[in-house]
Amino acid sequence: MSSTVHQGERALQQRLGVHERMAEVMGQVVRNAMPAQHIELFEKLPTLLVGGLDTQRRPWATVLSGWPGFMHAPDAQHLRVEALPQAGDPLSLQINMPLGLLALEPQTRRRNRLNGTLVALDSHGFTLQVDQSFGNCPKYIQARVPRWVQRDKPALAKAESARLSAAALQLVRGADTLFIASATPHARGHAGAEGVDVSHRGGLPGFVRVTQHDDGPTVLHIPDYRGNQFFNTLGNLLLNPRAGLLFIDHHSGDLLQLTGDAALQWDNAEGREIRFTVDSGVWRAGALPLEWSAPEFSPHLTG
Structure with missing residues (x-):
């Protein structure tokens, strides 16, 4: 059990009365090797979502293509x-660091997760050894089809402060998708459940609410819709509030990467939410050589 579930995940499952059932489920679906269908998905995709820690152990989420x-x-x-x-990406890779990967094919709403340890690194790429491999359900994923585009050389990365710029706020407020990186307090390589996760969150445009007061930091309110009850992300946040967010402009290829503190709020009138307080961030214009078709919203979303 200790190899597939950590203390934070277990605590949330116990709070909701699903611990015994989820212990059985996770024991069956969380593996230390990739099944054939997971390998097939990784090998056909043009993008990979990655979560990792910087030298200050702050989580960042990014996307490779x-x-x-x-x-x-x-x-x-x-x-x-x-x-x-790429240059300007706040996530820098190091041997033996833990990484969380998400393989996502939006047009089919397929997604698989892989958490592992970086065991080889060179000037062309890296190799990850699997610590945990498991699937996720297709809920809340917007179906959209990617295509390659020729972009101008990506602009230099621009720093975002704790109080987001107008361009960053516009992207956040219009988003229907984001990705969140999180980690246990002592995340390290070859540690089973004690590692890094990167996960998907989706909703109708505007599902992320923004509040800003006086000269204080920007706060993002992300609803926590019912999922598979693994609580990988929320379990991490229960133990370690540091988190990283990634927003993608699906037309321009611009990326907004944020790091900050996240807390799970149970008292929201509309259900649980993640309350994310921005610490800093990076805006990378034209970083992705892809654009996507207009979204077909998940049938699980209402509003």
Whole structure:
């Protein structure tokens, strides 16, 4: 049990009365090797979502891209990625660091997770050894089809302060998708459940509320819709409030990466929410050489 669930995940499952059932479920679906269908998905995708920690142990979420086949599995316990974070990306890779990966195919709403340890790094890419491999349900994913585009050379990264710029606020307020990176307090490589996660959150445009008071930091309010009850992200946040967010402009390829503190709020009138207080961030214009079709919103969303 200790190899698949950590204290924070277990505490939330116990609070909601699902611990015994989820212990059985997670024991069956969380593996230390990738099944064939997970390998197949990684190897056909043009993007990879990545969560990791910087030298100050702050979580960041980012996205890597390449022609399908830029990821391949030499065996079921290793994934080779022929891509690296670009200049200006706040996530820097190091040997033995824990990483959380998310393989997401939005047009089919397929997604798989892989948490592991970086065991090889060179000028072309990196290799991750699997610590945990598991699937996620298709809920709240907006179906959209990617296509490659020729972009001008990406602009230099621009720093975002704790109080977000007008451009950043516009992207956040119009978003229907975001990604969140989180970690246990002592996240390290080869540690089973004690690592880093990156997960998807989706909703109708405007589902992320923004508050700003006086000269204080920007606060984002992210609803926590009912999911698979693994509580990977929320369990991490219960133990360690640091988190990183990624917003993607699906037309321009602009990326907004934020780091800050996140707290789970149970008293919101509309249900649980993650309350994220921005510490700092980076805006990377035209960072992705992809654009996506207009979204087909998840049938699980109402409003």
